Amino acid sequence: MKNILVAGGGIGGTIVANRIAQKLGDEISRGEASVTVFDRSERHFYQPGFLLVSMGVMGAEETNLLEREVLDRRVKLYTGDKGTITKISVADRQITTADGSTHRYDLLVLATGSHIQMDEVPGFAQGAETFFSLDGAKKMLRAVQSFTGGDIVVDVALLPHKCPVAPLEITLMLDDYFRKKGLRDKVNIHYCYPIQGVFGIPNVNKMMMGLFEARGINIHSQFTLASVDVANKKILSKEGQELRYDLLIGVPPHKGAQVIADSGLGDRRNWVPTDKYTLRLKDHDDVYVMGDTTDIPISKAGSTADYESYTVAHNVAVDVKGEGSKKNYPGSVFCYIATGMDQATYIKFDYNNPPNPPTPSQVHWWGKLAYNKLYWSIHARTLI
Amino acid sequence: MICVSALKVYKSIDATSSSCSGPIGELSGAMNDALPGECVEIIVGDESTREDVHAWAAKTGNSIVLEEERGNGFRILVQKVK
Numbered sequence: 001m002k003n004i005l006v007a008g009g010g011i012g013g014t015i016v017a018n019r020i021a022q023k024l025g026d027e028i029s030r031g032e033a034s035v036t037v038f039d040r041s042e043r044h045f046y047q048p049g050f051l052l053v054s055m056g057v058m059g060a061e062e063t064n065l066l067e068r069e070v071l072d073r074r075v076k077l078y079t080g081d082k083g084t085i086t087k088i089s090v091a092d093r094q095i096t097t098a099d100g101s102t103h104r105y106d107l108l109v110l111a112t113g114s115h116i117q118m119d120e121v122p123g124f125a126q127g128a129e130t131f132f133s134l135d136g137a138k139k140m141l142r143a144v145q146s147f148t149g150g151d152i153v154v155d156v157a158l159l160p161h162k163c164p165v166a167p168l169e170i171t172l173m174l175d176d177y178f179r180k181k182g183l184r185d186k187v188n189i190h191y192c193y194p195i196q197g198v199f200g201i202p203n204v205n206k207m208m209m210g211l212f213e214a215r216g217i218n219i220h221s222q223f224t225l226a227s228v229d230v231a232n233k234k235i236l237s238k239e240g241q242e243l244r245y246d247l248l249i250g251v252p253p254h255k256g257a258q259v260i261a262d263s264g265l266g267d268r269r270n271w272v273p274t275d276k277y278t279l280r281l282k283d284h285d286d287v288y289v290m291g292d293t294t295d296i297p298i299s300k301a302g303s304t305a306d307y308e309s310y311t312v313a314h315n316v317a318v319d320v321k322g323e324g325s326k327k328n329y330p331g332s333v334f335c336y337i338a339t340g341m342d343q344a345t346y347i348k349f350d351y352n353n354p355p356n357p358p359t360p361s362q363v364h365w366w367g368k369l370a371y372n373k374l375y376w377s378i379h380a381r382t383l384i
Numbered sequence: 385m386i387c388v389s390a391l392k393v394y395k396s397i398d399a400t401s402s403s404c405s406g407p408i409g410e411l412s413g414a415m416n417d418a419l420p421g422e423c424v425e426i427i428v429g430d431e432s433t434r435e436d437v438h439a440w441a442a443k444t445g446n447s448i449v450l451e452e453e454r455g456n457g458f459r460i461l462v463q464k465v466k
Contacts, residue, residue: 158413159409160404200409202406295395331402333402350402351401354402355402
């Protein structure tokens with residue numbers, strides 16, 4: 001019996017577990033292989049939907065389902081203490097969970113994700129709205145809907161973070177939202193980014209800079225958030241700047257999972273050293289790493305995890321069957337970018353081919369919404 | 385003179401491919417977590433990105449302690465000063 005354990009039941013862990021079950025269906029039915037997902041939560045959250053929740057485009061209830069309903073029936077699932085991994089021992093090839101159990105593995109997939117750090121920047125948790133959690137998105141929606149004028153500051157605290165295009169999207173959506181509401185002349189929108197420009201990829205940055213300037217959005221970069229002065233409603237940068245806000249929308253710093261640190265597997269931010277092509281934990285043949293968990297400089301996005309799942313599931317199946325040739329991950333990423341409340345563009349790229357985003361249009365907006373709607377029925381259940 | 389072999393490299397970044405954070409975003413994130421005196425190694429694929437690394441280091445008060453051609457690009461060690 002080959003035990004395949006998947007640490008994490010987010011987008012990456014769920015999709016890869018389903019793909020592995022599909023590829024090893026015969027082995028599972030003969031009792032020669034098993035696939036098990038471990039996650040603290042019994043609910044599966046579609047985190048890219050939180051952005052749309054924060055702007056009233058998507059209902060909060062549309063962003064989550066029971067993980068059991070999303071997983072292939074051949075995949076075992078542990079949640080709660082039984083699913084909360086407290087230690088990963090790659091030397092002993094086993095994991096320990098919060099109920100004290102240990103589980104031996106033949107192959108391990110690390111998909112423990114990235115996690116927001118609301119308390120890393122002084123004052124951030126008290127002063128900033130954020131759509132990087134579901135509760136935060138619901139709270140932010142109320143703040144946006146009740147806003148009648150003043151300074152809105154969108155700030156990215158630290159790179160990298162998950163959904164890297166989301167700060168661009170929320171800024172452009174806010175602009176369009178207040179235009180359509182007839183309040184744009186009473187609202188000043190500011191965008192603060194910790195490197196020069198508004199995005200890291202040159203031609204996307206150029207396109208977005210043009211959109212921001214055309215929409216009258218004030219760009220503050222390089223602006224590296226040092227602290228939030230809640231009492232005086234201003235943010236301070238490490239470069240010595242100050243900026244007053246009436247509504248602060250922040251992207252908090254991110255880290256990999258605590259269990260990565262507790263197991264001595266990651267760097268100081270708990271990103272796991274991963275081969276960019278094989279998606280293996282460096283120096284380990286029996287551990288794969290995917291999604292936000294890796295230290296690969298690419299994009300911490302659901303689509304990245306989805307694309308990576310093809311490589312990981314295929315290679316896990318080759319490992320189990322002992323035949324076939326392995327695949328490499330080519331660095332594929334695809335992200336829609338909302339440029340308003342009814343228009344969008346997208347980026348599609350890989351290691352060798354940079355993105356070339358098309359002119360924003362309503363067609364791509366509907367594509368973005370359709371992708372979100374189809375996530376539960378198509379993508380999570382790996383029908384494609 | 386800097387003794388390169390004595391430098392502690394906290395993290396190495398292969399910035400030769402497209403990345404949403406971009407080479408400077410990845411570098412700034414890693415330097416945030418580096419300790420003073422430690423280095424971050426970044427491999428860049430073109431002259432333009434090399435110049436961006438220099439500009440970022442100058443603006444943030446950090447030091448470039450090693451630079452060498454590697455393949456079609458450059459290997460740069462940036463040391464955290466503060």
